[in-house]
């Protein structure tokens with residue numbers, strides 16, 4: 001009989017302790033932010049979708065070697081290049097040389113897994129993760145990024 | 157208007173739980189044959205989110221499979237990627253610098269706490285208490301912030317590389333983790349007082365959902381489920397890997413076999429993980445995070461390789477059969493919850509449905525990991 005009552009007593013006591021804890025939590029500072037009115041700054045290593053990096057002249061650093069395209073597990077990168085001729089002065093004579101210039105760099109973000117394989121495989125430091133996370137759309141096409149165009153828009 | 161259905165005494169009906177039911181925490185479907193409130197027979201149905209991870213492991217090159225592993229168990233992803241890199245390192249004979257191994261162990265343990273915290277919140281929510289989930293998520297958020305700063309992601313990490321890590325930890329990692337430890341200990345005390353001592357929780361868990369040692373053995377249950385049934389098995393202790401032999405920690409084992417025992421095992425494991433993190437931070441050596449000599453192309457010699465690791469949910473095994481090529485010939489994943497879930501069918505027979513749901517919650521199921 002006494003066990004019965006002591007259990008009731010202990011039960012009520014445990015509930016009171018729980019109530020006390022939740023009551024104390026009322027006076028703790030708020031830890032959430034009211035997004036989208038407030039936003040948090042992303043950490044330096046946050047992985048958003050990839051972005052082309054430019055050199056001092058504002059041109060993409062990318063030399064269109066295609067390593068990132070080959071390394072990507074999901075095949076989200078499509079790049080094309082054109083070869084342009086340019087003149088160099090060498091030992092007094094003018095020579096015509098050819099080089100590859102990036103003409104298209106498309107990212108299909110719908111299948112990207114943000115693994116970092118592309119950033120890692122680039123030997124020229126030409127791509128990096130952006131800090132973009134406000135991405136929402138009901139259309140798939142909105143996640144097909146033309147990175148070259150984005151780079152130009154950033155510069156203009 | 158349809159006429160009300162009258163069930164005759166002795167007649168059973170079929171109840172479908174899931175695949176979109178909150179109590180199953182994912183797309184698991186359970187077909188229950190019910191006699192009133194009692195379960196006569198249960199059948200778990202899988203396959204709703206099968207993504208063929210094993211096949212993907214066979215038709216991609218080794219480094220390309222790296223992101224897949226974290227898509228299996230999204231709550232404790234680092235443990236799975238750890239198993240994967242260890243298996244490939246063993247196969248290809250890649251030496252890992254000590255610093256990288258320590259960072260791996262610390263981050264895996266952080267991830268284990270985050271996973272257990274989320275389980276704790278969701279489990280108590282299954283039983284009808286919503287508030288603890290909010291507290292657990294707040295604490296988990298601190299851990300995720302720490303992990304985000306080093307790995308760049310919050311959930312599906314792709315941080316470990318064959319031979320080391322993607323990048324070194326930043327300056328804030330060590331102080332932030334050090335600050336987390338006392339905070340977590342405080343929180344664990346709070347959870348103990350708020351939830352563990354609660355009379356309603358105890359009434360709903362104690363002596364409910366017994367899983368005998370034999371049943372666990374029969375189905376190959378591992379992790380907290382087996383340790384709650386008195387099986388003292390932890391891969392970190394029994395088949396040590398990485399730098400775990402350097403750490404001094406205990407493996408909590410309970411012999412009560414009920415849902416409460418499994419609850420206690422996980423709560424105690426968080427404390428043990430904190431101990432490991434504490435020691436890891438103390439011993440963390442300086443040095444490189446990637447080996448100097450690393451093969452450009454990963455091509456393990458032909459053979460059969462196996463590596464088991466202890467993840468938040470149990471023993472995760474990965475078997476790689478290589479024919480010497482760029483891709484694996486066979487990529488087999490042994491996931492712990494797959495075994496842990498299957499004992500549910502046998503264990504829940506004759507139980508009340510709400511007790512069965514408490515039992516299911518105590519198994520800590522993550523469906524994408526079962527259905528990989």
Ligand code: SF4
Pocket residue numbers: 050071072073074075076077111112113114115116117118119
């Ligand atoms: S992060 Fe990974 S999946 Fe995304 S584009 Fe780069 S290589 Fe491809």
Ligand code: SF4
Pocket residue numbers: 061062063064065066067068069079121122123124125126127
């Ligand atoms: S690996 Fe770098 S340089 Fe080569 S194509 Fe990709 S982004 Fe350009």
